[in-house]
Amino acid sequence: MKLRENVPISTLTTMRLGGSARYVAEVHNLAEVKEAYDFARENSLPVYPLGSGSNTIGRDEGFPGLIILNRLKGMEVIEETSDDVLVRSAGGEIWDDFVKFCTDRGYSGIEAMSGIPGTVGAAPVQNIGAYGQSLSNTLDHIEVYDTKEREMIILGHDELKMRYRKTILNTEEAGRYFVTAITLRLENFEHLEPPFYNSLQKYLDEHKITEYSPTNIRNAVLAIRGDKLPDPAVQPSAGSFFKNVQLSPEEAEVARTNGYKVYKKSDGSFTLNSGWLIEEAGLKGKQFHNFQVSDKASLILINVNAKSYHELDQVRSEIIKTVFEKSGYKLEQEPVEIPSTGFSERDTRPASQNSQPRGKSANEQELV
Ligand SMILES: Cc1cc2nc3c(=O)[nH]c(=O)nc-3n(C[C@H](O)[C@H](O)[C@H](O)COP(=O)(O)OP(=O)(O)OC[C@H]3O[C@@H](n4cnc5c(N)ncnc54)[C@H](O)[C@@H]3O)c2cc1C
Incomplete structure (x- = not known):
């Protein structure tokens, strides 16, 4: 080690x-x-x-x-039939390398999640997703080190209670399991059926792409993301910095009456696009406290030259205040912070967040 x-x-x-x-x-x-x-x-x-x-x-x-x-490290095909396939990746692999490994072989189910930064091991923690696909759709099981029982075990899909950007790994059991590998069940279909997620379909139509292979979908997604999202290696960011605003049916009705565009999610709940609220508040592209609100995707906060968390604190407060004054909605941060207490064996949740499970501040939406 x-x-x-x-x-x-x-x-x-x-x-x-x-x-x-x-x-x-x-x-x-x-x-x-x-x-x-x-x-x-x-x-x-x-x-x-x-x-x-x-x-x-x-x-x-x-x-x-x-x-x-x-x-x-390590990626492998475990089992393949003419219909589906089981693929396994160790947790330290780069997620996008794993997507490529799968699309190169004609396997489908995760191609729309091409280009999401990060490791395979973190992917199930917040149930990553993009362009209409999420990990929960294909995840079969994960291999973990259980820090409580001090043993390697397998957790099946259902045990993870996967929902929108939440699983037991970032809520009630946060810190208990170290993800060492994941196994997905993908389809062995080279030809995917449209329609695809709106913006993806639009790109395919505009570029006259009619052969819907996993690789072509992957390349389209990479092109769209490359155009819109800052590359963290060049422009430091943590992706989407604010969660979309979650609304009850009653709140959604009020928002609609006030002229806001409200989206209904597949689980029946309602959401307001925080990027749009930021734009409406006149902050798109604005640079302050050594950060910049991206001029392409307003949910992304780019670290232009900030050296301290204090600067982030200032820019975050200013954005939240400005958006609140303009719209009446209070934005909440999406990325997690390393708590000074970390995780210990007796209490697997960070002490600073015991009264509010980490899932509450976990990711709430896709960037795209
Ligand atoms: C530009 C940009 C675009 C993004 N786009 C998307 C998107 O489209 N969709 C999306 O869902 N996300 C998106 N994200 C967020 C991010 O890519 C995902 O959350 C990704 O899964 C994080 O992987 P990571 O390895 O960097 O995780 P880290 O930031 O290292 O860790 C994230 C959390 O997982 C825990 N964790 C990490 N590894 C393990 C492990 N092995 N076992 C247990 N817990 C672990 C950490 O403790 C932490 O709480 C984006 C981020 C950026 C910067």
């Missing part, structure tokens, strides 16, 4: 903020995962698992414990 001391969290996260982590361990196999948790236990250190840090923000005070970086 590779162990480093006093590592800036800003170098481990795509928003590029955060003081030092006391220890950082890179784990490359199952023995090292266990070794890392044993090290934390023996030294009474809180633990925080991390993949690519693309949905995580570090704070200036850093983290007094052990960050475990998932670097487990």
Whole structure:
């Protein structure tokens, strides 16, 4: 197990903020995962698992414990019939590499999630999704290290209680399981059936793409995302910075009466596009406190030159206040923050969030 001391969290996260982590361990196999948790236990250190840090923000005070970086590698086809296929990937693989692995072989079910940053191991945590697909549609099971029982186990799809951007991994059991691998059941169909998600269909029509293979859909999604979303390697961000506003049916009715465009989600609930609220408040493209509200996708906050969490705090407060004054809606942050307490064995939820499960602040919407 590779162990480093006093590592800036800003170098481990795509928003590029955060003081030092006391220890950082890179784990490359199952023995090292266990070794890392044993090290934390023996030294009474809180633990925080991390993949690519693309949905995580570090704070200036850093983290007094052990960050475990998932670097487990390997992708394989486990079983294939003429209809479907079981594919497995270790948690430290890059999600988009896994999508390519699957589309290259003509397997379908995750092609619309091409280009989502991050690792395979983090994908089930918030049940990632984009362009009408979400991981829950194809996930068969995950392999995890159970830090409570100190053993490797398998959790089936149903045990994860996957819903919109939430699973037990970021709500009631947050911190308990370290995801070491996932297995998906994909379709073995080279030709997909339209219609696709609106903006994707529009792109396909405009570009006269009529052969709907997983690879063609993947390439279309990558092109759309590339045009709209900042590459975190070039423009630091944590993706969508605010959740869409969730509304009850009564609130949705009031919003409609007040001229707001309300969307009905597949589960029957209602949502208001926060990016649109930000635009309406005149903040699209605005640069302040060394951050910029993206001029292409208003939900994205780009770190232009900020060095401290304090600057993020200022820009966040200003956006929330301006949007509230303009619309009456209070925006909530989407990316998770590394809590100074991390996860310990007795209580798998961060102490700072015990009264409010982490799922409440987990991702709520797609960017696209
Ligand atoms: C530009 C941009 C665009 C994005 N677009 C989308 C999108 O379209 N759809 C979407 O759903 N998301 C999107 N995201 C968010 C992000 O890509 C996903 O949340 C992704 O799954 C995060 O992966 P990661 O490895 O970077 O996770 P991290 O940020 O490292 O971790 C995220 C959370 O998962 C936990 N975690 C990480 N690894 C493990 C593990 N092995 N075991 C247990 N817990 C773990 C962490 O503790 C943390 O709470 C976007 C982000 C960016 C920057």
